[in-house]
Amino acid sequence: MQRVLVTGGAGFIGANFVNHLVAHTDLQVTVLDALTYAGHREAVDGFPSDRVAFVHGDITDAEVVDRVVGESDAVVHFAAESHNDNSLHDPRPFLDTNVIGTYTLIEAARRHGTRFHHVSTDEVYGDLELDDPARFTEQTPYNPSSPYSSTKAASDLLVRAWVRSFGLQATLSNCSNNYGPWQHIEKFIPRQITNLLDGRRPRLYGEGKNVRDWIHVDDHNSAVLAVLQRGRIGETYLIGADGERSNKQVVEQLLTTMGRPSEDYDLVADRPGHDLRYAIDATKLSTELGWTPRYDFDSGLAATVEWYRQHEDWWRPVKEATEARYAKSGQ
Template sequence: MKVIVTGGAGFIGSNFVQHMVNKYPDYEIINLDLLTYAGNLENLKPVEDKPNYKFVKGDIADREFIFKLFEDEKPDVVVNFAAESHVDRSITDPEAFVRTNVMGTTTLLDACRTYGIKRYHQVSTDEVYGDLPLDRPELFFTEETPLHTSSPYSSSKASADLFVLAYHRTYGLPVTVSRCSNNYGPYHFPEKLIPLIISRALADEELPVYGTGENVRDWLHVADHCEAIDLVIHKGREGEVYNIGGHNERTNLEVVKTILKALDKPESLIRFVTDRPGHDMRYAIDPTKIETELGWEPKYNFDSGIQQTIQWYLDNQEWWKNILSGEYSGYFDKMYGNRL
């Protein structure tokens, strides 16, 4: 089987590529990534020399390039992680999110239609559901929860989801969609909350926390997410949406304090900053469908997962320091410059 993984140099995508390359040595795994600011080929060092792994640099919104790639490679499965994903960036530059997340997705779908793909999987987010009130802990997002987006980012992801499902209904394209809660774990780009707090705390720098830090997120370890997507693309029902959540709700402030305690750093480093516009209050996923239909369950709870994650950042300081310094952006040239 030949699998194209788009956005495979990003955080979740690179973890998924490693998972697939190692678990399925008889599969061909093609990592397609444009290597924008969050794409980092150093994430793929553990598998870059494996015979069943290949990297291709390219833009999912470039129709001519995508169709040529599909013509040459004839993939069986496409898993689309490629996306602009940072809410703050979407507020300052919504157009970039429309281009990649919407136009890029429809370009992939058209290529899948043309070349007879066996499965297209869209990796989405629980943010398409909007948010839940803090005073209603009994409420959870299910696959039937109406879409109610809050940011340009989540709006672009919801639009992409609807196109994916429309291509299934209109053209019979074999698709699945998964919507996950907040991921954490190795290779997380340092602008996101958990790696940001770890890296800044280690440097004894101030830790910015939006508002009062009361916003609640359901945290999912990236390894559990990769296992879930693996199950969906192999066993999930065509045309279905699967929610993937970790049952690990924490306020942002609780997450920050947990990290500080593990690193033996003082809470005096915390600085509350002006809240993000339209900041969602609570995300919480009900993953009953994927648990009952496909037998998935997370291996990590937050306490074990955050300790593993902190230790990874302690053991791999060169990785995130290269990102903070900007040196990671030259890795493509070092790895592939003499092969082009």
């Protein structure tokens, strides 16, 4: 394996994965990204030009995809429409990118015999009750509850079918909620951080009881690389870091970290179909591949706060427009 194609490599998780590859391997990297609102060219501009090449293109464009897949030894597929609120407002882009885009990629990988790794989410499994001791495993049935999670479930099933029907050399991973550098400020943690940096009060859906299993993006990406290098073809690996926190706990910790009273937040109307709890059992990943996370939630969150504090020039230009969109829905 010499050259890896990273789809969505100018987005949040993808750009951090490219950084991980440059720092920890000798691989050549091609980034394919459409540079929608969630993709940022500056996230990949700092990489050495002899290591990272950038291609501006859409994963639904069969001609572009065929060319870049044919030039690569492996594909790591991060590109996705991923924001639940946006999927409730306009589901169509999620069908185009998450389903048709994945189909276009795996067809190209099948033609060229290219190794393929598909990155997905724990949201395909639906949710768990708050008092349920269970966690998601690789055997948990799919039960998606939003246009976003249902299109990601569809893309997972396409990859599995191509493995079985066509011998696609693919692995899959489903990860819990990521946080860290370069995450768009429409997402929960960066929205709260940037609100606090602006002196605003954070906002919580409902009563803030919804629980997410948080993982630092660097830990997610080290797990993806482990699966790419050592994972068994056709297998799915769940990625998590035992980071379960309620949204209320996360906001209160952010408030304390940033020197504000822990109760200094507002409650807003809950999101339709809001999943209660996600929780990942990463036993298969740790036992088969020897992977362990590096960050605990406290240190990872503190590092993330500091990154947004130091990169105001990156998030400031889109902050007001983002908040205006939320204000229209009372959130």
